[in-house]
Amino acid sequence: MTTLATLDIDGRIARIALNRPDKLNAFTAQMHADLRFALDTVETAPALASLVIIGAGRAFCAGQDLTERARGPDEPAVDIGETLGRDMNPLIERIRALPFPVIAAVNGVAAGAGASLALAADIVVAGRSAKFSFGFCKIGLMPDGGATYSLPRLIGPARAGLLALTGETVSGEEAVAMGLISRVVDDDALTDEAARLAAYFTTQPPAALAATKRALAASLSNDLAAQLELERLTQQRLGFSADYAEGVSAFVSRRAPVFGTKR
Numbered sequence: 001m002t003t004l005a006t007l008d009i010d011g012r013i014a015r016i017a018l019n020r021p022d023k024l025n026a027f028t029a030q031m032h033a034d035l036r037f038a039l040d041t042v043e044t045a046p047a048l049a050s051l052v053i054i055g056a057g058r059a060f061c062a063g064q065d066l067t068e069r070a071r072g073p074d075e076p077a078v079d080i081g082e083t084l085g086r087d088m089n090p091l092i093e094r095i096r097a098l099p100f101p102v103i104a105a106v107n108g109v110a111a112g113a114g115a116s117l118a119l120a121a122d123i124v125v126a127g128r129s130a131k132f133s134f135g136f137c138k139i140g141l142m143p144d145g146g147a148t149y150s151l152p153r154l155i156g157p158a159r160a161g162l163l164a165l166t167g168e169t170v171s172g173e174e175a176v177a178m179g180l181i182s183r184v185v186d187d188d189a190l191t192d193e194a195a196r197l198a199a200y201f202t203t204q205p206p207a208a209l210a211a212t213k214r215a216l217a218a219s220l221s222n223d224l225a226a227q228l229e230l231e232r233l234t235q236q237r238l239g240f241s242a243d244y245a246e247g248v249s250a251f252v253s254r255r256a257p258v259f260g261t262k263r
């Protein structure tokens, strides 16, 4: 059977492609199972430096496959609390917990849970024709997949309220202007830009990247004093590392650093 989440690992770079292009990569239970399988490998592969998530075909992900939720008048509703607990919530948490940069390459529509997935990445790069929408309310639900967490933090409560309550679609350009995503590029440059970023991280010190991710995440709930202390303790550890010694040595001897793969 065709996998609905294709995983490729090339050296220290992993790439997951959502693979239901004819349905704009809408999530199904099978796609979630395939994503779990792909993440099992990504989490245990040695020395990965980055992960790119992209959609096959013309979309990133059109959200939950609504045909899986359709029912006849006498059929019971799907328990979404149960499916979120099994599928979406662990997916978002596992992506957020990866100790290396995750890049979402948004190559078209990112709607509903598909938009939430994009925002789980550390860096979101979109093609100019990408579209983001959080139109959950339009079908009688509220944003999920961490969108109510990430939206106010990324773009502030005023714009989060607008996008979440109206489901208004924003373009790649608008998304970058409001701070929802990291960068927009021409559509035909998107895969190259994601690959360039992914390759860049293979040249960088893994422990520093992992520590930076952890500190940025912790800052969302820490006060300044706690964050300063976290920085002090983590920097203390990094300051004794071979990669830091290499970074300084490379700088003073005007050469490119060669870092290890240890986190």
Ligand code: T3D
Pocket: 022, 023, 024, 026, 062, 063, 064, 065, 066, 067, 069, 080, 083, 084, 109, 111, 112, 113, 114, 135, 136, 139, 141, 144
């Ligand atoms: O249940 C839970 O887990 C709760 C969580 C829910 C969160 C969600 O994600 S709810 C879903 C949110 N997504 C949407 O509301 C988007 C629905 N899709 C659309 O509005 C349109 O497809 C687009 C605007 C994204 C694109 O339009 P267009 O005209 O470019 O393409 P299309 O023809 O509509 O779509 C192509 C095919 O993909 C089509 O199938 P067909 O007719 O060729 O066999 C379409 O039905 C299918 N498709 C697109 N999105 C979904 C989908 N099929 C099932 N579910 C989808 N979400």
